[in-house]
Amino acid sequence: MKEKTPLVSIIVPMFNTEEFIEESLESIIGQTYKNIEVILIDDCSSDRTYEIAIQYSLTNRNILLIKQETNKGVSSARNAGLRAAKGDYVFFLDSDDTLPLEAIEKMCNAAVEHNADIVTGLYERFDKSSSSISNIFNIYPELKTEGELNVYKVPAILYSVYTCGKLFKMSVVEQMNFTETLKYGEDQAFTIECLLKTKKIYNLSSIVYNYRFREGNTESSSQSVYKNPVENFEYLRKMFTLVQNLFAEYVSNPQTRIELLSVYLSRVLHWNIWTALSNGLLSMNMAVRFKILSVYLSWLTELDKNLHKSNEIDFYVINQKIGRIASVLDQKTQDLYSRHLMTP
DSSP, rough: OOOOOOOOOEEEEEEOOOOHHHHHHHHHHEEEEEEEEEEEEEEEOOHHHHHHHHHHHHOOTTTTEEOOOOOOOHHHHHHHHHHHHOEEEEEOOOOOOOOOTTTTHHHHHHHOOOOOOOOEEEEEEEOOOOOOEEEEEEEEGGGGGEEETTHHHHHOGGGOOOOOTTEEEEHHHHTTOOTTOSSSSSSHHHHHHHHHHHHHHHEEEEEEEEEEEEGGOOOGGGGGGOOHHHHHHHHHHHHHHHHHHHHHOOOHHHHHHHHHHHHHHHHHHEEEEEEEEHHHOOOOOOHHHHHHHHHHHHHHHOOOOHHHHTTHHHHHHHHHHHHHHGGGGGGGHHHHHHHHOOOO
16 A cells, blocks of 8 residues: 655745745745645735735645734744644745755655654755855754754754754644744744654755845844844843753753753854844944843843853853954943953
8 A cells, every 4th residue: 555645734924025925935836745735824914925825825726825813923923824734744934935846855755764753954045146055054064964863962953943944743843832922033942842852853964945134124034133132132031041941841861951051052142142232232322232231141140050151162252252342332331341241
């Protein structure tokens, strides 16, 4: 008897991406793997995104289009997609990104062959003029190696915090949801929980996701940190607390827990915290400069002392970076930073 071909649910939250949504949907429709259902969730777009999606749903029977009654954010849209999904596997795609044509086929084949709970791979970053593999894969080449892994065997997988670009077995995510109160870093807690709770992750050495870096007025929600650094730092603070609780739940050995959490903290410090902190410190608004440094220093006091020790080099690097721009800060912010340096 021929084995059933697994159904893959591709969940696409949409909000004001009329410029990109057609390219995104064409990359799904053109997939070499055909047993796919596409779930589009429009989060009350004010442009033509929804109208474009309607046309695609009329000509493609495997597209389900959902329109949210009010704008609730990407986490709510993804949760709506999860509730509607009927697949054996789930894949998340942002509506401005695209997929290599064989991405789903390669990932689904690997999931079945290796009985993997999650399949991941490389992702490429592109804009209007260029494309390149994300730098994380050059810093941690073990993430380019094909084969089975888990967080204990390859802790660097904790740097791969994006929900997009991963194929999840439905049994892993069907009882989960995204935290809707987080507007930045919202997918990290979801991804980390999946990485911690699963027994088998399979990594592909090929590119499975194309992440678009948007410029100017079309910046994505993940790029909003550049414009709202203080607000997004507070979201990061809440997100890190959620993730700490997940490590406490899934990693019973205290020493191992700190070791793994330290890897994740390093990622958050250099990719997320510093992005928010540096953009706040370089703001033309002096109140924003002082506020961002204040919330950062306050967050430091909340951290486990073991993390201060395990990530001592990371914090030193952040301090050095702050020091290099301290001379352009206003006096009030400089004084706050100086007091921090004198604190034992």
